[in-house]
Amino acid sequence: MILTHMCPHCLKKNKLAGKFHSRFEVAQIKGEKFEKECRHCGKKMEVVPNDVVAEENRFSGILFLMILVLGLMMGYFVITNYVDRNPKMVIGLLLIIPILVYTTYNKSEMSKIRDFNRMKYD
Numbered sequence: 771m772i773l774t775h776m777c778p779h780c781l782k783k784n785k786l787a788g789k790f791h792s793r794f795e796v797a798q799i800k801g802e803k804f805e806k807e808c809r810h811c812g813k814k815m816e817v818v819p820n821d822v823v824a825e826e827n828r829f830s831g832i833l834f835l836m837i838l839v840l841g842l843m844m845g846y847f848v849i850t851n852y853v854d855r856n857p858k859m860v861i862g863l864l865l866i867i868p869i870l871v872y873t874t875y876n877k878s879e880m881s882k883i884r885d886f887n888r889m890k891y892d
């Protein structure tokens with residue numbers, strides 16, 4: 771999950787550094803109103819916790835691909851070295867494990883994002 775807020779001058783997204791689980795946490799740590807410099811246009815802007823929006827981290831997709839490739843490589847290794855076992859089952863298992871890991875991870879990410887965006891700070 772990444773946190774972003776829009777610049778009112780250039781309407782581009784800025785990332786909010788730090789780990790926050792809710793807008794209340796943002797308000798607690800950053801303040802009810804904080805100033806930031808836009809990394810696109812360089813202008814100063816005022817951010818309130820309700821401007822902050824949670825989004826999916828694109829990195830998690832890349833991570834999943836890496837796990838999948840690693841799984842396939844391991845599968846290839848296992849099959850070429852232990853051909854007497856059932857190769858279809860080995861491939862199946864090696865594909866299922868990264869998918870399971872990813873869906874579990876993705877589900878918890880999605881619920882974190884939903885929770886963050888649902889609760890407004892007032």
Ligand SMILES: [Zn+2]
Nearest residue numbers: 777780808811
């Ligand atoms: Zn800007």
